[in-house]
Amino acid sequence: MSRADAVAALTPADQAAAEREAARVAADRFERQMKALLPEGWTWGYIGNCGQGFDDRSWRIFVPHPGRVGGPGDSIGDYDTANHHKLLDLARGIAFGRAKMAEGR
Numbered sequence: 001m002s003r004a005d006a007v008a009a010l011t012p013a014d015q016a017a018a019e020r021e022a023a024r025v026a027a028d029r030f031e032r033q034m035k036a037l038l039p040e041g042w043t044w045g046y047i048g049n050c051g052q053g054f055d056d057r058s059w060r061i062f063v064p065h066p067g068r069v070g071g072p073g074d075s076i077g078d079y080d081t082a083n084h085h086k087l088l089d090l091a092r093g094i095a096f097g098r099a100k101m102a103e104g105r
Helices: 003-009 012-037 081-102
Strands: 043-047 058-062 075-079
Touching: 012 081, 043 081, 058 081, 075 081
Parallel strands: none
Antiparallel strands: 043 058, 058 075
16 A cells, blocks of 8 residues: 555544644654754744734744843744744754854854
C-alpha cells in the first residue's frame, strides 16, 4: 500500500489526529532549533492577535528586554503566521554572525 493509499484509508478523525500530531512534531522541532540558535536571553514570539477568522500576528525575534514586554523596537523580523518559520533563517544568521565575531572576523 502506498503512502497516499494509506492516508486515503484513514477516517476523517484519524486524518485530523495525524495532522495535529504532524503539526506538534513540526512545532517541537522549530522550538528546539530556535533555542539552539539564539543567544541566551533572546526569545521569539508575536505581536498581535488572532481569533476565529482573523490572524494579524507579526512573528519576531526579540532581543533581551528585562522587566517589560517586548515591542517592535526590541525585535528583528516581521512575518505573518503563514511565514513565521522564516524566523529560523534570521536565527541562523544571528548564530553565524556571532560565530564569526568569536573568531575575530
